[in-house]
Amino acid sequence: MSHKKDIAKILITGPFNAGKTTLIKFISDEQTSGKDVQATDALAQYKSMTTVGLDFGILHVDDELDVHLFGTPGQARFNFMWKILSKGALGTVFLVDSSSQRAIDEGKLMLEFYRDLSDMPIIIGATKRDLPDARELGDLACELNIGDTVIIPCDPREKDDSKMLVLALLQEIIAQSMDFDDDLDL
Amino acid sequence: MVENIQADLNFKQLSLLRKVLQQKSTGMFLFDLASGGKGTVKINKGNIIDDDGAVEHLSDSLSEAVLRCGWVPLKVTHNHRELDPQGTMIRVLNHIHWSDADCVRLKLLFMKLPCIQVSMVLRDMKGFKEGLTYLILYKRSINESDFTPACFLKGIDDHDMLERRLKVLVLAYCLGLIKAKPQVAINPNNKSVSSIVSRIFQRVRGI
Numbered sequence: 001m002s003h004k005k006d007i008a009k010i011l012i013t014g015p016f017n018a019g020k021t022t023l024i025k026f027i028s029d030e031q032t033s034g035k036d037v038q039a040t041d042a043l044a045q046y047k048s049m050t051t052v053g054l055d056f057g058i059l060h061v062d063d064e065l066d067v068h069l070f071g072t073p074g075q076a077r078f079n080f081m082w083k084i085l086s087k088g089a090l091g092t093v094f095l096v097d098s099s100s101q102r103a104i105d106e107g108k109l110m111l112e113f114y115r116d117l118s119d120m121p122i123i124i125g126a127t128k129r130d131l132p133d134a135r136e137l138g139d140l141a142c143e144l145n146i147g148d149t150v151i152i153p154c155d156p157r158e159k160d161d162s163k164m165l166v167l168a169l170l171q172e173i174i175a176q177s178m179d180f181d182d183d184l185d186l
Numbered sequence: 187m188v189e190n191i192q193a194d195l196n197f198k199q200l201s202l203l204r205k206v207l208q209q210k211s212t213g214m215f216l217f218d219l220a221s222g223g224k225g226t227v228k229i230n231k232g233n234i235i236d237d238d239g240a241v242e243h244l245s246d247s248l249s250e251a252v253l254r255c256g257w258v259p260l261k262v263t264h265n266h267r268e269l270d271p272q273g274t275m276i277r278v279l280n281h282i283h284w285s286d287a288d289c290v291r292l293k294l295l296f297m298k299l300p301c302i303q304v305s306m307v308l309r310d311m312k313g314f315k316e317g318l319t320y321l322i323l324y325k326r327s328i329n330e331s332d333f334t335p336a337c338f339l340k341g342i343d344d345h346d347m348l349e350r351r352l353k354v355l356v357l358a359y360c361l362g363l364i365k366a367k368p369q370v371a372i373n374p375n376n377k378s379v380s381s382i383v384s385r386i387f388q389r390v391r392g393i
Contacts, residue, residue, distance in 0.1 A: 008382055027393065061389040065382065090383065138313070150306040153321070160329075163393055167328040168306065170387045175303065175368075177380045183366050184302070184359065186201045186295045 006065045014095035015106040016074035019127045019156030021055050024071050026162040028057025091121040091169045098140050099131035108144050121172040124151040125165045195220045195251035208362045213259040217247045233268035245278045276314045279353045292352045296335040301367040319354045
């Protein structure tokens with residue numbers, strides 16, 4: 001007998017060409033990309049969205065829980081979708097190409113948009129650190145005006161880095177729901 | 187090396203600094219060094235007051251074990267420039283070198299700590315010479331369940347490498363960037379969220 005699974009939602013967002021699709025590929029058991037969507041029974045409900053460049057992945061956690069990973073389109077003209085997709089999300093992994101001034105400028109605006117939208121936890125992954133124009137992490141943090149948001153250098157092409165970003169986000173979510181006693185006396 | 191450690195010397199100043207910085211206290215931090223020196227650092231609401239020799243005194247206070255240290259709450263009346271504790275600690279730790287005996291003292295202290303959660307809110311990573319080592323600490327803390335400082339220090343015998351790891355731990359400890367991993371959710375509503383997230387956490391770790 002089949003039973004309904006719980007679904008948790010995580011957003012993977014950020015300006016265009018930051019590595020969102022790659023990250024979703026590593027973290028998902030099933031994945032479809034907005035660029036070349038093949039509708040299947042399991043994914044047909046999302047078919048109408050595929051034309052606007054949505055990436056989508058499913059991670060099967062256990063018999064009772066799946067995680068849906070939504071890679072939002074990075075272009076500002078799709079900001080109505082950012083709003084829709086962020087509803088009910090546990091948190092957001094925000095990727096930004098640290099070598100592109102355009103991406104950083106767009107990232108700053110996107111970040112403001114998400115902050116205004118809700119207080120869900122956000123983790124920022126600074127990608128393309130190997131390129132010559134890549135900003136230092138501190139400079140990038142200033143340019144994006146991240147405040148106390150966590151920023152981590154990463155390469156989504158590396159599976160471990162993709163995992164780390166999602167784990168970092170989950171850690172932030174857990175931290176917000178837990179009580180810390182300062183019992184670390186040396 | 188371990189047998190040469192004097193029992194009356196310790197690094198209790200780290201606990202005190204952590205406390206006053208975390209609680210954003212105002213007052214004066216005093217210390218007597220093992221080598222006979224002494225000093226004070228004034229702190230206003232968790233920021234370091236930049237009066238004569240404040241950074242040097244902070245550096246002295248971290249550079250070796252102390253005989254004793256203390257805290258005197260006081261009102262700050264003068265308008266001194268205040269230094270951000272994170273940037274100041276990074277500046278100080280960039281230039282500190284510990285003796286073998288002090289490295290062992292620090293290692294033994296940190297090895298006692300329980301499972302920790304590490305925060306990545308380190309704004310001045312660029313200025314911190316051990317930024318990459320900090321990143322290793324952070325990555326390991328989220329990748330390994332039951333991660334303790336002992337895991338981070340275990341098997342590190344080379345002095346330079348041990349010193350680098352200890353600097354990272356001292357920085358994270360004093361600034362409150364490491365916390366004991368919590369076991370209990372604050373309220374029942376959050377309990378279900380943390381249960382779901384914990385399951386996802388384990389699953390992602392296993393990918």
